[in-house]
Amino acid sequence: MDEKGRVYVYGQVTEPATGALYSIWRIGLDGRLDTAFGNGGYGLLAEDFFQYITTDGARLPDGSFILKGSHRRQAAFYKVTPEGLLDPSYGSNGIVFNGAGGSEDPFAVDAQGRVLQVRNRFGKAPDIIRYMVSGERDMTFGTDGAATVSHPDGVFNATEIRIGPQGRIFLAGDDGESQSQINAAHVARFLSDGQIDTSFGQGFGVARILIEGEEIGAISTAAVTDDGGVYLVGSRSRGRFSDFLALRTDSDGLHDMTWGEDGRVQLDLASSHDYGDVVDIDADGRVLIGGSIFAWDQENLRREIGLVRLLPMEPVAAGPQPPESSGALTLAPNPTRGPASVWLELSAPEARATVVVYDALGREVALLHDGPLAGGNHAFETPGGIAAGVYLVRASLGARAVTRAFTVVR
Template identity: 30%
Template sequence: MPTHVSARPSPLAAAAGLLAFALPALTAFAQPALPDGSLDPGFGRGGVAISDFPLNNDWVHAVATQPDGKILTFSRGGGPTPHDPTFLRCRLLRWSSDGKLDPTFGNAGQALLSGPRDSAGLPSCTTVAVQSDGKIVVGGTLGFNVLLARYTPDGRLDRDFDDDGIVVTRDYYLNEPYEIAFQPDGRIVVGAIGFDDSSSTFTPAVARFTANGKLDPSFGRGGVAATPLPERFGGGSVRLVLQHDGKIVTAGSVQNASMLIRYLPDGRLDPAFGAGGIVRFIGNNLYDTVNGMVLQADGSFLTSHSLRTFDPGPDFKGTVIRHRADGSLDSGYGSPLVRGSGRLALQADGRVLMLGYHNRSSVMQRINPDGSPDTGFDRPRIDFGGVDGTFQAMAVQGNGAIVLVAWLDDQRIGVARLLSPTYCLADPFNPGRYIGFSDSGWFSTANSGVGGNGYGVVGRGSIQAWNRPGVGQYHRLTASGASPDSVYRVDASVHTDGRSGWGSGNVFANGATPARYATLDARINDIGCSIRSSR
């Protein structure tokens, strides 16, 4: 049976059952020149960059960032005629860290992908991701087939990927790839929407490809794990994450309910998760669609949802729900009421960004790890030269900066970058072992990746920060408390001169999931703090 949940506001104390939080004690330190969430004056013109081609006909769908600060956007467009439904036309752009198109990439900053539609169904250009070696994988749809293409770091099609750089799946009804993730051995996991011929219903589906672009025969059935559902109209997943142990979790909807599915590394459903690998849940006035999902350092899942509202009072339109690592609902989470609902992204300190749509305009909000809204975060109005637009995607860079991409009404691409300082200490040899924190006191740490035991915790500690003239700023985190299965202590410190820095940290946890690890990072913030798979 589906789990019933209620979306409601909750004070900070609502999370006490999950974590023991210590309120931050701040000492005086030099404040940043601009408030958290301000447009970055070092990017584009006043924090904003806009594409401009002889023919502007772009519908941007996705964004990804590189460790060097460069930004990739992926859009449908770039053809000689606007949005010809008989052709696939995708434009991959790379922007330098200053907001200009990168002339060293492709042809003057762009790489075009095009081809004739060879079956029914509209073509699409939906997702982009960056491998650890700098190669770039994009995904879209050609007819009713998933299309993947891989580019070298300089913007050329990678001939080591299925011989010509392009893969089209023709043996399965797979459509609309929505997420691309990478395993440490180079295999590529793709979440998509499937179609079951026998029942004529849509199904959640995950495909896995080898590093050279072939469907992986050791995964699912011939490389595809499809999950037929008994509901009359089937269902589909729209978000995907990889756990530290190689398991794959997708989020989506099934008739009148939201849904999480967990697969074992070989593509079978995980019997230890929910009911036979599937968790169904519904809530009061909760739409069944899942708009966003992130995996927290402690193994919990956050999903964002839209709400049906009939109250003439405060105009809340969305909420966030948390499930524990085993799929059970975390009733102690705040489940904040927020304006709009949309995609989610994690910052290094564990705070969560939500990019949504509300009252015919884009809204971005930030939620603390315990589920309380971050009322101190207020994104400024972003002006794309007087042209209206709608934000479609976001990404977080290693230094905490937030990148937003928008469809503009004149069919150009708008990119904005916001300042949001965080400190990320990642093990250079195993980036899945990390400590991330900010001057808010919130922190996130995990021992994931190759050799990690999967321990992770999100919490709040004390911050000491001071400035030494001519030397730089120092920031120190001290935290201790209890997670559901361990008592922990976290200590970390960084030194930064505003452009670069170094830092170190230690974590000790004693209990059912013990952990003891340290990080020494000679170049903080060059690798994002996030859970990484060990297999």
Template identity: 25%
Template sequence: MKKYYFLLLLAVSYFTTAQTFSLDSSFGESGYKKINSTTLSDAIMLPDGQFITAYSSSSSINIKKINQNGTVDAAFGTKIINVDSYSSIDESESVKKMVLHNGKIIIIGKANANPTYSLYNLFILRMNLDGTLDTSFGTNGFTKISLGQNGTADDIVVDDNGNSYVLGYNMGSFMLKFNANGIIDNSFGNSGSLALGSFNPKKLYRQNDGKFLLVGSKKNTSTNINESYVERRLTNGNYDSGFGNNGVIIVPSNMHTSVTNFEYDYSNNTILLLHSASDGYDSVFLSKIQISDGAFVTGFSNGGRTPNYSFTDAPRLFISQIKVLPNSKILVIGNVSNFWTANINTQLFVMRFNANGAIDYSTSNNGYQIFNTTPPSTSVRADYIQRMFVLDEGSFILSYSGGSATYGYSSYLTKFTGAFLGVNDTAVDRSQSPLILYPNPVGNTFTIQNKNKGNYSFEYRILDVLGRIVQTGSSKFNTETNIQELQKGKYIILTEAKGEKQSLKFIKN
């Protein structure tokens, strides 16, 4: 009897705490917008707040535009891109990642290389914002490279000159470099491909100084355990010997762990790493290292690493998304199954941490919340969470996909309100704020007037629509601040002067 009473308390706690974090019913259909019926897709947010989505359908990639309110842009329609001459591309991974760069969209994925579907090609394509192929890139808009039977593309970054670096796998991990015209750069690595050995990378990032950070896991051959692994490489692909131990950081563990994602904070010279761990019960932990040399930040949690956080009511847990919010809270999102019974569908799992790495219990007694991934009638699982977009008003949108035994596969955009995020904790009612930013929209410079502090100096951070810090620095009130390096779009500037924090929104034209 006590066991059932405990389960009842869990159920009551789950449904009551979930109310602090809810769907935005004004978006799409009651908070959800179904994009397509496929196993995997991707989405990017444009500077105007609209979304471009890409997914596979038969032998083509379909491109759609979604408005800010979750409706389909009928004027844009559906654009069709063919990259495979055979009857069907590999739908499971045909669209693996999209990036927006200088007004162009670059997509990577894989397609069939022969009629028997036993070999695959990695493709990289570039298209215009209207959904048409950029025929100046590769051959009529795309380039294909042989990957062999088990090849796959995982991640991509683009440098300031338009060169693309693609993370892939085929019997070992590698990084490919394509020049701005979409042609493989044979001067990089071995004929354009840099072998990464037995390292199993999950994410690739290009720092402001051009160095590359790769995170994932690597097997410890002595213990046969996969351990969280980070490496940094120079622009030519060589290890950065000044980072960690000759370019490598290993987080020792007595269980299987992996770095699944990370966040840069250039203003504090740190990198926040998100780890998953498993020893029967799955868990999550955070660590923080210095950008300069990879040393652990001793002021974060216990010597730079939090404990492993696990939950007996969520034994199958995988966290994949992390975002440091403007108020320094840390948001992580993933999926969970087997919450109360082994038969529950994979659902969204959300946690928030304080800046020091401790769990934030202010929004939930459990420290986390669980949500249906789609309207209950569809029973779609949150198997793959591709993107998290934090919007400037404090809400956020997830792009994810998953399967259902009854309804098949689907991909969705889902919008949540910002009450749980606390993004606006540092925001100020404009009518009460002493700050005025002008002109707005902004050209290459703006000025912030402070009614209370004259020409005092202030430190600032500028965040884009994804919540990424894109510029930091110091300036003075009533003096022009230069932002000519920023692309057009919406931004938030966070200022701090004499211990007083303020935030303002602006648009760069």
């Protein structure tokens, strides 16, 4: 998406009128093809099916694009101008043949326009290759042009690469094809020059989060916060079914056990199989998770798109002390094993105040109050006996609302 909210789609599409093949197209604010882009809304015209097979892409600050895929059956990157044409100044006539990573291996583009390509290696730690703005391989990056983890516990299957604060590089994934019998999430952090950052995680640059029990966990993607914390998103099996799974590390690479339930959020979207595929963090620190959900509709398996937004966890004071600030909504204890005390302080009377408890999917769990309230402090209590998980208390006060999150643990 660009700064005007227009969406760019990468892949292969056939232009209906002529049958021509293109690799990028733009959707306008009205949800329709934006014909002002490229050739009637499409960019990078292909002579035939195998000239450009695009699997991913990234938009650069100057409006140009780096597309990843294959050219004539060889793995390649190609650079496209803001007008949707191949940029001949990049690589060899706009194309860089990428012998480093496979079509499913993730890639990223840093603020300078350099491509970072991940290479998963069965039974070995993944590594990262960097290409300069010109398209040439950067042999000053890492060691002999490759960044990797030398510690034995650094062996994992990388599924996402992200650029974080200070140009640090985050590589996330799971045990995957490492032949390990333990289901764990992994995050490796590298400095901007490709050297492993040994101050992160367990002392060798990798944070490893064990997903305990017999249930299998898979990490599909990750997002990095402004302070260097990492959200890991994927799925976790629940018998024959699966749910969205989210984990969090702090900026030091330690598993944040205060987030969610025992350090994780697991969400059942009322379907049989939920797979978290994408994650992002908005300007308010809320975590947006999207993915595929599958459910049986009589005898047919229906596929839909699921989107969940998680509120940021805010620290609150423990103990049953009323709030000091005017207009505040406070909960304690948080996390809680039973009912939590809720205090709402009003600086003036409200003709109608509604206080409701919701679960993480936005379903109403309990109505704590609905009616007028005088100015001053008001105490409520969340219900006991509700299932473990993340909940929200929302106080609607006329045209404004105040929301706080709390966690029930068992």
